[in-house]
Amino acid sequence: MAALKQIGIRQVVLSPGSRNAPMLISFPKDKDFELYSIVDERSAAFFALGLALQTKGAVVLNCTSGSAMLNYAPAVAETQGFGKHGKSPSAFAGNGL
Numbered sequence: 001m002a003a004l005k006q007i008g009i010r011q012v013v014l015s016p017g018s019r020n021a022p023m024l025i026s027f028p029k030d031k032d033f034e035l036y037s038i039v040d041e042r043s044a045a046f047f048a049l050g051l052a053l054q055t056k057g058a059v060v061l062n063c064t065s066g067s068a069m070l071n072y073a074p075a076v077a078e079t080q081g082f083g084k085h086g087k088s089p090s091a092f093a094g095n096g097l
Contacts (some may be wrong), residue, residue, distance in 0.1 A: 001030055006078040009010055009058050015041045017064025041068050045075030052079070056061075 004012075005044040013036045016024050027033055036051075039042035041063050063069050 001026065003030055004060060007058075009060055010058070011048075011051050011055065012036070012060040012062065013027045013038060013049055013051070015039060015061075015063040015068065017045045017068065019064040020062050021083035029044050042074065045072040046078075049075045065078075 010032065012027055014020070014024060014027065015038055027035055036047065038047055044063070045061060049063050051059045055057050061072055063072070
């Protein structure tokens, strides 16, 4: 979390589950992050894309597993080319442990 702060990331979209419970517990303890909890990973990714476009910054996506993370793919595909045209950085950070 300290690394995220160092590079200026403040928005975090969490899709709660058992495997990411440590992150779900840790993030709310740190008031520097703006948290959004969205159960459906596909919806969470498109919400994060909207945040990235609005804020012109990267957004952390956090889900429970590798297969859950696959639901981020359509939104991540939409980011292609955004950075080239100055609309938004085409960067997502996520984990699927």
